Amino acid sequence: MRTSLLLLALLAGATHARAVLSSIPPTPLACRLQVIPDYTLIFAYRAVLRLSPECGFSQTLRVRKSSTTSVKRNGAPYQPIRPEVGAWALGHLASTVPGNQNWTSRSWRWEFNDLVLTKGRWIAGEVLYARP
Amino acid sequence: MPDRRPPAPLEPVFWRAAAWSLRVHLAVIYLCFGVMVLARNNIPLLFKSYSHFDDLVPFWWWGAASLVVSVGLLVIPTRVPWGLLTTLLSMTLSFTIGATFVQGGGLLPGAILFFIFGLGSGALFTRALWMYAVQVRWFREHVIEKGVNGG
Numbered sequence: 001m002r003t004s005l006l007l008l009a010l011l012a013g014a015t016h017a018r019a020v021l022s023s024i025p026p027t028p029l030a031c032r033l034q035v036i037p038d039y040t041l042i043f044a045y046r047a048v049l050r051l052s053p054e055c056g057f058s059q060t061l062r063v064r065k066s067s068t069t070s071v072k073r074n075g076a077p078y079q080p081i082r083p084e085v086g087a088w089a090l091g092h093l094a095s096t097v098p099g100n101q102n103w104t105s106r107s108w109r110w111e112f113n114d115l116v117l118t119k120g121r122w123i124a125g126e127v128l129y130a131r132p
Numbered sequence: 133m134p135d136r137r138p139p140a141p142l143e144p145v146f147w148r149a150a151a152w153s154l155r156v157h158l159a160v161i162y163l164c165f166g167v168m169v170l171a172r173n174n175i176p177l178l179f180k181s182y183s184h185f186d187d188l189v190p191f192w193w194w195g196a197a198s199l200v201v202s203v204g205l206l207v208i209p210t211r212v213p214w215g216l217l218t219t220l221l222s223m224t225l226s227f228t229i230g231a232t233f234v235q236g237g238g239l240l241p242g243a244i245l246f247f248i249f250g251l252g253s254g255a256l257f258t259r260a261l262w263m264y265a266v267q268v269r270w271f272r273e274h275v276i277e278k279g280v281n282g283g
Contacts, residue, residue, distance in 0.1 A: 130190065
């Protein structure tokens with residue numbers, strides 16, 4: 001009798017723990033790049049670059065513009081940035097992206113990179129649209 | 133001795149010109165708003181006062197509706213019944229845009245402006261309604277001649 005009661009209590013506890021654990025929201029998304037197309041013309045738009053709200057105040061990401069169609073001879077996508085610069089830095093308050101480079105062709109995209117967050121890989125930025 | 137006679141009433145052609153001018157002004161305003169919305173269709177993400185526009189429909193719908201109303205105001209004749217319809221559409225759109233401004237960021241100059249445009253469209257609607265009503269024999273006999281209280 002006592003054993004079955006104990007087992008019942010354990011079962012209830014385990015079920016409750018599972019319910020509690022599953023109700024915990026998943027870990028918040030990591031800091032990432034958000035791209036808002038502005039002045040959307042037919043072939044190009046002016047990208048407004050932002051860090052997502054999860055980013056820390058002093059966080060900076062390395063960003064670059066990269067072609068989605070053209071590739072160089074070794075298969076790497078083409079980027080317009082100068083080789084000695086490599087990428088631009090984007091923070092909440094400051095950015096080294098030149099203003100005229102915000103104009104983006106439809107066949108290009110913005111990517112970001114961080115040694116810790118993305119482990120050095122280039123990941124496409126999240127494109128936001130004003131939709132319900 | 134100054135002339136104390138009352139001023140002569142303005143001729144009907146003056147009011148026709150005033151109504152036409154108001155109509156063209158409204159059409160140009162809708163055209164500018166629609167082109168702005170379609171060219172910069174992510175403005176609600178960038179500016180606080182526009183933030184409520186994309187909670188209901190995609191933002192470019194507002195630009196498309198503005199262009200439709202603008203073309204309607206310019207192309208469709210002001211006579212009954214289509215004059216009534218276009219001015220009613222214009223009034224609805226103006227008041228809706230003004231109310232959306234209010235909900236997005238409080239009472240803003242944009243909201244006040246669009247409420248004024250809505251009142252202008254309402255004036256045009258009332259004028260078109262009146263010009264239809266005076267053509268109806270029943271209205272002339274029972275309202276204009278007998279007065280509001282039925283004589």
